[in-house]
Amino acid sequence: MSAMSTYTSTLGGHSYRFDSLARLLAAASPERSGDRLAGLAADSARERVAARWALADVPLARFLAEPVVPYEDDDVTRLILDTHDLAAFAPVAGLTVGGFREWLLSAEADAETLAAVEPGLTPEMVAAVSKLMGNADLVAVARKVRVVTSFRSTIGLPGRLATRLQPNHPTDDPAGVAAALLDGLLLGSGDAVIGINPATDSPKAVRDLLELLDEVIQRYRIPTQSCVLCHVTTSVDLMERGAPVDLVFQSIAGTQAANASFGVTLGLLDEAYEAAGKLNRGTVGRNALYFETGQGSALSADAHHGVDQQTVEARAYAVARRYDPLLVNTVVGFIGPEYLYDGRQILRAALEDHFCGKLLGLPMGLDICYTNHADADDDDVATMLTMLGVAGASFVICTPGGDDIMLNYQSASYHDALYLREVLGLRPAPEFEAWLEGIGLLDERGAIRDVSGTAHPLTAIGKELAA
Template sequence: MAYHQRIGTETFTFPDLRTLLARASPERSGDRLAGVAAGSARERVAAQMALADVPLTRLLQEAVVPYEQDEVTRLILDRHDAAAFAPVGHLTVGGFRDWLLGDEATGQALAALAPGLTPEMAAAVSKLMRNQDLIQVARKCRVVTRFRSTLGLPGRLATRLQPNHPTDDAAGIAAALLDGLLLGSGDAVIGINPAGDDVEQVSALLKLLDAVIERHGIPTQSCVLTHVSNTLQAMERGAPVDLVFQSIGGTEGTNRAFGVDLALLAEAQAAALALGRGQGQVMYFETGQGSALSAGAHHGCDQQTLEARAYAVARRFDPLLVNTVVGFIGPEYLFDAKQIQRAGLEDHCCGKLLGLPMGCDVCYTNHAEADQDDADTLLTLLGVAGVNYVMGVPGADDVMLGYQSTSFHDALYLRRVLGLRPAPEFEAWLQRMGFADDQGRPLEGVPAGFAQALLPGV
């Protein structure tokens, strides 16, 4: 079905929904690279005007990636909840934006609606939103998850403590762990990106983190961010796995490039649940705009729509944690701070609308047109928008992955200026250990013997 929009004496024609969504997207380098971006600001406005008049039901009838060719499309359409969708089923995309910004769209209403929304609906409405709209809508959405700590509660901001080391050196990891814990980081997860994918080394890191958590009674969860197949092997060998990690994308081809499909993810989820180590939510997913284009599996779609489709994959597995690693892939996909900031707000809003516990790795690579002031801006915007968690990286500089993120101190800044506190179980532990006062604020100094007891012998 073609879509037409007249502006003055000029008529713009978009041959299908996929093209319309792409042309309506805010400017980004990845869509230019893919050849799907609007040719001018005038064409982009025309596409947004045409998109505003598209009925939401049309997004159920016209798949942007063919149903017969893609298991993610089949997942989206086969699991659509028509009853949950009914309250907004009469609206156009533009009308849906107005409804989302109105008083009727309460947190409770949005939670009930989430199973009835498709990623394409979330992506479409986000293309009609200003940044403030994305923030306002996302802030209404609360998605609470639990393992050993409770994440996503109002007035709380969690962090992933990320003690990466370029050689997986235990002493280096211990130093970062100590630094992070003393500064109130780690309530979302203590997660290590391993330097290699050797299953024995992955198992050793899992045992190291488990020993720290068990020895000190830390109400958090651990994760080694290796490929899901390695985690399955580690579980078969008896490794103490809390969370199963995997990077995912919005098309079957993208996930194939990551070495996964829905069946493999389901197998890993079942294996982790069988261990019975937490309260039932055992999956941790990371996403990022541009992955489908990088994999050559974008089907002519824009990167933000495909990013939203990745959230359908995540939603299928009831994850504890999801985060967009928003600037990690590089300036080929998100060129500068403006594009990174916009993408971070889009991802957070779309994920929350779809019922996901969204965090964000506020990050950029060193060849992008961005710096730490830009990261501060996005971090603050996401805090106002109600992000579930952010990253805690020593000095905001990941020495293993070689990119810039947010530090332990950055998370403290956000908690202080917005009056936020750590996850309640973790905050109580910090106070019990003498690391924080009764307001959850870090205290100076290291309690006697804790550094030596963190990892004995290291």
């Protein structure tokens, strides 16, 4: 590895100098509160653009020579460089970052070409090019990428949008979870996963929830998968004891130290991957892992190594792609205004994360969300949903009325997903769509029927609970 370089540019008669690739990337990054909190952001708007001029001239190959986090110190860097595919990289190896942007936007870079080059791209390359792209560029390129995964349903086919049904409850009360589950199913949600954030990580509580979800999925023959989002070691332990684990979940980040703050190592993830593969509970496919990520987690764990939060986030996708996950989503506005201050910053991060994830071959979805101390509201959710729908997001997370009473934040609602499917003509995963049709939840146009006031078979769940 060669030593760090200095990068310079001149703008408006003023010379700017950036002492490393990491410094250059941080200065070129669109403004956000987290980079300022870390002391990494550009000092002025002009310095930011000067950094982009300098970044546009950096050859892509430079990212292989100057890791932003030292190879010796960090297993994510080692993973990125040791698995880099030079043959796949060849078609873009001669490009600069600025040239790479133009190539990505060109007709030459179609779905097949982008898939072929993917193993040759590193997170830092795609993060770098995202910093030169406008929001519309991020949409235009991401929608060309095709990533298809499957377990009991197929995620990521053209013209489809899947949803995670998230029936959380603050005390994991089974009746409360089941009531929210019914609500989501009647609104046509749940084809990506029925996923619960449990109130505790206790194996007993997690197992109870897994069995509840498994019973509903089996009883109503729903072509989807369940997940209780506990620590990976809890899932592996429960699998060994015969619990009905469909997907193994873990939160991951872009540095070894940040992953350590989540209590995970690549070794632990390797074990989980192997264990999940053996269970073979999928029917149409074998992608059995589910990851969540989000800008700011490395800074929050004091583990960012002086790298801006968007570049560190993209490095988490290198971890994810090692394990052929069914689903990956960024929980984009959850972390709070000290990392992403307002709706504008959250939107930008959502588009960046989706773009970088897709270019790195991930089945990328989003939790489009905000907390009450961020300067954002449900109109921002609608804007983000629409842009991400156009960008071809694989799935979005949905909650009852957009209000999660367990995690205390606002996300998209089941109604929001209906809106997105309606205005963009998007349909659910094919297996799930067939199931919806079979139980009479689709109307003649293929949209979700409003079944309130009718005797629908699914309401048997509700009647039982209500009794």
